[in-house]
Amino acid sequence: xxxxxxxxxxxxxxxxxxxxxxxxxxxxxxxxxxxxxxxxxxxxxxxxxxxxxxxxxxxxxxxxxxxxxxxxxxxxxxxxxxxxxxxxxxxxxxxxxxxxxxxxxxxxxxxxxxxxxxxxxxxxxxxxxxxxxxxxxxxxxxxxxxxxxxxxxxxxxxxxxxxxxxxxxxxxxxxxxxxxxxxxxxxxxxxxxxxxxxxxxxxxxxxxxxxxxxxxxxxxxxxxxxxxxxxxxxxxxxxxxxxxxxxxxxxxxxxxxxxxxxxxxxxxxxxxxxxxxxxxxxxxxxxxxxx
Numbered sequence: 001x002x003x004x005x006x007x008x009x010x011x012x013x014x015x016x017x018x019x020x021x022x023x024x025x026x027x028x029x030x031x032x033x034x035x036x037x038x039x040x041x042x043x044x045x046x047x048x049x050x051x052x053x054x055x056x057x058x059x060x061x062x063x064x065x066x067x068x069x070x071x072x073x074x075x076x077x078x079x080x081x082x083x084x085x086x087x088x089x090x091x092x093x094x095x096x097x098x099x100x101x102x103x104x105x106x107x108x109x110x111x112x113x114x115x116x117x118x119x120x121x122x123x124x125x126x127x128x129x130x131x132x133x134x135x136x137x138x139x140x141x142x143x144x145x146x147x148x149x150x151x152x153x154x155x156x157x158x159x160x161x162x163x164x165x166x167x168x169x170x171x172x173x174x175x176x177x178x179x180x181x182x183x184x185x186x187x188x189x190x191x192x193x194x195x196x197x198x199x200x201x202x203x204x205x206x207x208x209x210x211x212x213x214x215x216x217x218x219x220x221x222x223x224x225x226x227x228x229x230x231x232x233x234x235x236x237x238x239x240x241x242x243x244x245x246x247x248x249x250x251x252x253x254x255x256x257x258x259x260x261x262x263x264x265x266x267x268x269x270x271x272x273x274x275x276x277x278x279x280x281x282x283x284x285x286x287x288x289x290x291x
Contacts, residue, residue, distance in 0.1 A: 010040055017046045115231070116239040117200035119207070121184070121249065125177035132180075141173050185265075187247045193274050197227055198242040198249070199235045207238065209246060245269040 009030045016026045023041070027034045040046070122128045129137055145162040152159060162169045196209035212226050227237070241252045243265035253260035264270040271277055 010044070013037060013040065014044065014046045017041060018049050020048055115236060117236040119200075119238050119240070119242075121251075122181065123184075123251070125174065125181060128177045128180040137173060137176060140176050141169065144172050144176070145169075184249045188245055188269075189247060190272075192246045193272055194246050195244050195273055195275075196246050197244060198238050199227070199230055200238060202234045202236070207249075210235075212244075243269055245272060 013026045013030045016029060017023075021029075023034050023037050027037045030037070120131075122131050142162065145160070149159045162172075195212050197212050198207055199210050200206075201208050210226050210230055212224075231237075240254070241259070241263065242248075243250050243252050244263040245265070248265060248269060250265040252263050253265055261267055261270040262273070262276060264273070
């Protein structure tokens with residue numbers, strides 16, 4: 001015999017079903033089998049409250065839904081605007097590159113028309129560092145300590161960290177800077193007394209030394225022939241004017257707008273000029289004269 005339960009229990013079962021409870025849940029609530037619940041549902045015509053389910057679904061929907069066509073339209077407009085902006089940026093970059101190329105070409109033409117080449121060389125440690133950059137100087141100091149550490153390892157000594165010896169580090173740094181400055185004059189050969197004029201070679205983009213002694217380039221017959229010869233080939237004089245001593249790359253000393261030592265950087269280099277030395281022996285004054 002099927003289990004008989006009071007009518008109010010079946011009413012509870014119907015209410016639970018209408019609120020969405022599962023058949024198994026209803027069976028546990030009223031104490032009958034799932035088969036009995038299913039039979040009563042079919043016989044009594046139980047129904048679920050679908051509006052409640054719809055309300056649940058509606059709660060998960062956005063408050064405003066934009067049609068797909070409108071959304072694609074907005075996206076298309078944004079893409080077109082972005083592409084237009086990219087094209088505008090590319091156009092501005094192209095124009096900037098053209099202006100820079102035009103300015104560079106103009107500067108080259110102006111320089112080509114000039115009879116001199118401006119040179120910017122260092123004359124003190126500060127200018128050396130500005131020219132090469134602090135990082136390159138630091139790297140050179142580190143290499144110097146690296147060589148020192150190699151020698152120490154060969155002798156079985158412990159490696160040293162340069163930063164742990166600030167005084168030695170500063171001294172090595174200053175020594176390197178001074179070495180660069182000294183290179184302007186350190187390669188001068190005491191036995192080389194050939195007078196030269198430093199010039200700029202536009203083809204190799206380098207400075208070079210043009211001999212201006214009597215035995216070179218027809219200087220004996222025509223003073224200045226050598227410089228004129230190379231100027232005709234596009235070579236240029238340097239500005240500031242550099243010392244006429246061979247292998248000296250210091251600037252010639254200037255005082256009150258004239259060459260202080262006749263185109264040389266110092267009295268010593270001026271006296272190395274055989275012509276000037278002979279003139280001095282003959283009692284000819286060289287003060288205020290220009291090279």
